Amino acid sequence: MSNPSLPIVHVINGRQKKLMQGHPWVYGNEIERVEGEPIDGELVTVVDFRNKYMGTGFYNSKSLITVRLLTHRQEEITDELIARRVREACAYRRFVKSRPGTDSCRLIYGEADRLPGVICDRFAGVVVLQILALGMEKYTQVIADALIECEHPDCLLLQNDDAIRRKEGMECFTRVLHGALPEQVVINENGIRLSVDVMGGQKTGYFLDQKDNHLFVRQFCKGARVLDCFSYIGGFALNAAAAGAESVTAVDISESAVQLIKQNAALNGLAVDTVCANCFDYLRAQVKDKQRYDVIVLDPPAFTKAHANMANACRGYKEIALSAMRLLPAGGVLATHSCSYHMPEDVFVNTVLSAAQDLHRQVRVITLRRQDIDHPVLAGYPESHYLKSLWLQMLD
Numbered sequence: 456m457s458n459p460s461l462p463i464v465h466v467i468n469g470r471q472k473k474l475m476q477g478h479p480w481v482y483g484n485e486i487e488r489v490e491g492e493p494i495d496g497e498l499v500t501v502v503d504f505r506n507k508y509m510g511t512g513f514y515n516s517k518s519l520i521t522v523r524l525l526t527h528r529q530e531e532i533t534d535e536l537i538a539r540r541v542r543e544a545c546a547y548r549r550f551v552k553s554r555p556g557t558d559s560c561r562l563i564y565g566e567a568d569r570l571p572g573v574i575c576d577r578f579a580g581v582v583v584l585q586i587l588a589l590g591m592e593k594y595t596q597v598i599a600d601a602l603i604e605c606e607h608p609d610c611l612l613l614q615n616d617d618a619i620r621r622k623e624g625m626e627c628f629t630r631v632l633h634g635a636l637p638e639q640v641v642i643n644e645n646g647i648r649l650s651v652d653v654m655g656g657q658k659t660g661y662f663l664d665q666k667d668n669h670l671f672v673r674q675f676c677k678g679a680r681v682l683d684c685f686s687y688i689g690g691f692a693l694n695a696a697a698a699g700a701e702s703v704t705a706v707d708i709s710e711s712a713v714q715l716i717k718q719n720a721a722l723n724g725l726a727v728d729t730v731c732a733n734c735f736d737y738l739r740a741q742v743k744d745k746q747r748y749d750v751i752v753l754d755p756p757a758f759t760k761a762h763a764n765m766a767n768a769c770r771g772y773k774e775i776a777l778s779a780m781r782l783l784p785a786g787g788v789l790a791t792h793s794c795s796y797h798m799p800e801d802v803f804v805n806t807v808l809s810a811a812q813d814l815h816r817q818v819r820v821i822t823l824r825r826q827d828i829d830h831p832v833l834a835g836y837p838e839s840h841y842l843k844s845l846w847l848q849m850l851d
């Protein structure tokens with residue numbers, strides 16, 4: 456049963472529907488009133504305008520997301536419930552773990568695994584855990600113990616060094632909770648070896664959401680001239696090279712990422728040309744030089760972290776799509792991505808297709824893909840579908 460002694464958050468009329476559909480967030484501006492004195496990081500009961508129970512979750516007045524629901528049922532939040540969610544999350548990943556030549560995947564994807572603010576990635580023997588919501592902080596050990604029980608990692612690294620923590624009113628730090636961190640972490644992804652920087656890299660060290668799309672690019676790359684823009688440590692570029700591309704160029708603005716691409720190409724005995732540059736400038740210069748490619752991948756960071764910046768984000772996606780299309784002859788393939796959940800799929804697709812229209816070129820939509828399945832989408836929580844992956848072929 457829900458705990459009658461908890462403070463009660465009343466949501467305004469009209470917002471109960473999304474909660475009933477399984478949405479786990481209550482924003483500050485969705486709250487009508489609060490009964491009792493909730494403490495940041497502690498549990499509250501959420502009810503609708505008619506006092507109907509909506510769920511139990513963590514309160515944090517410092518976060519825009521004032522309540523993160525852990526359950527929509529009448530059940531008590533215990534260590535065992537949290538541990539069970541971790542076990543369920545790890546068990547679901549067996550589908551990905553059984554892929555040949557793959558030893559890494561996302562184990563916990565926050566709200567979509569019903570563990571708000573908890574991110575956990577497995578990189579070969581190293582499990583990297585991030586706690587990004589205040590209420591989850593006190594369950595760190597419970598989560599760590601369950602991960603060790605399920606995954607038997609050589610090392611469990613608590614990588615609590617993300618700007619989101621500051622916004623939630625938490626400190627940033629990194630600590631090894633179990634085992635010892637090897638000097639170098641090398642993962643296997645579809646048979647390709649990748650050196651990953653779990654301490655100094657972006658996010659947890661590597662973007663596992665693109666694994667399946669990395670594999671997908673291979674079928675277009677035999678004998679092709681391939682350009683991988685926003686390549687990070689070379690996921691697309693290395694798969695293209697492995698598929699027998701004639702040439703592969705990987706471009707990223709981060710010098711440390713470019714160093715890792717070089718290291719990773721050497722690790723696999725593959726040839727990848729690297730360029731450290733701003734892709735907007737690089738693409739423009741390539742157009743000016745009348746360069747030609749058969750396959751181009753665009754995978755920029757989130758241009759928009761807020762809904763209000765959508766127009767700017769669209770301009771960004773369109774600009775790089777326009778440049779890329781100018782570099783692709785008839786038959787050329789463009790794989791273009793948006794990893795911002797603020798960018799709706801239809802808006803993104805229409806933005807990219809409008810670039811082709813502006814150029815008076817017809818395109819074939821090969822497919823529309825999304826993030827790999829270890830980043831599951833929770834029904835009722837559309838924010839969990841964030842990666843859009845649009846594959847086009849230029850027809851003329």
Ligand code: SAH
Nearest residue numbers: 665685686687690707708709733734754756
């Ligand atoms: N394609 C990668 C992930 C890309 S993440 C993969 O499949 O794993 C986005 C990358 O864009 C980051 O590596 C970041 O360093 C880079 N980046 C950000 N802004 C950039 C810019 N203006 N020009 C080039 N690279 C940029």
